[in-house]
Amino acid sequence: RNVHLLTMLLLLLLLLLLLLLLLLLxxxxxxxxxxxxxxxxxxxxxxxxxxLSLCVNTMVLGLHQVYVFKALTAWLALPMLWAxxxxxxxxxxxxxxxxxxxxxxxxxFWLHFVSMLSGLGAVVCLWFVVPMVYAAPVGVxxxx
Numbered sequence: 001r002n003v004h005l006l007t008m009l010l011l012l013l014l015l016l017l018l019l020l021l022l023l024l025l026x027x028x029x030x031x032x033x034x035x036x037x038x039x040x041x042x043x044x045x046x047x048x049x050x051x052l053s054l055c056v057n058t059m060v061l062g063l064h065q066v067y068v069f070k071a072l073t074a075w076l077a078l079p080m081l082w083a084x085x086x087x088x089x090x091x092x093x094x095x096x097x098x099x100x101x102x103x104x105x106x107x108x109f110w111l112h113f114v115s116m117l118s119g120l121g122a123v124v125c126l127w128f129v130v131p132m133v134y135a136a137p138v139g140v141x142x143x144x
Contacts (some may be wrong), residue, residue, distance in 0.1 A: 008086045010064065014057055021049045045097075048090040052093040055087035073130035 063082035066072050088111050095107045 007064075013060070014053070017053050017056075021046070021053070021088075048093045052087055052090035052094070055083040055090070059087075063078055071092060074125040077094035078125040078129060081118045081125060084118040085115055085122060 062076055062083070073135050092108065092111060093114055095104050101109060
């Protein structure tokens with residue numbers, strides 16, 4: 001019952017993110033005057049918002065699985081780490097739209113480490129996910 005409730009909450013969160021995205025799109029579309037070229041940037045903003053939403057939803061669903069099963073495996077950590085790694089460019093894109101130069105500089109500094117650590121963690125998880133290959137004598141000995 002709790003799993004169904006949490007799944008419904010996650011779907012509601014996804015719907016709210018989509019609604020927020022549509023409101024932002026409407027605001028950007030409305031603020032562009034006839035002389036502005038912002039209308040041509042709307043697909044870029046929409047694409048980055050969808051990418052960020054996909055990454056955030058992947059991380060939320062992964063954390064939900066960790067909460068439900070009370071275990072974190074390499075099979076579960078790998079997509080969460082790649083989602084975090086892939087969320088960095090959209091976060092920088094939106095940071096460049098809304099932040100000042102100093103704040104954007106700090107954001108770039110910290111997201112560099114987030115990107116590096118999540119990429120390194122994903123590579124380490126890959127070592128645990130890739131199956132171990134045995135040579136023929138070892139395989140025969142283990143099967144014996």
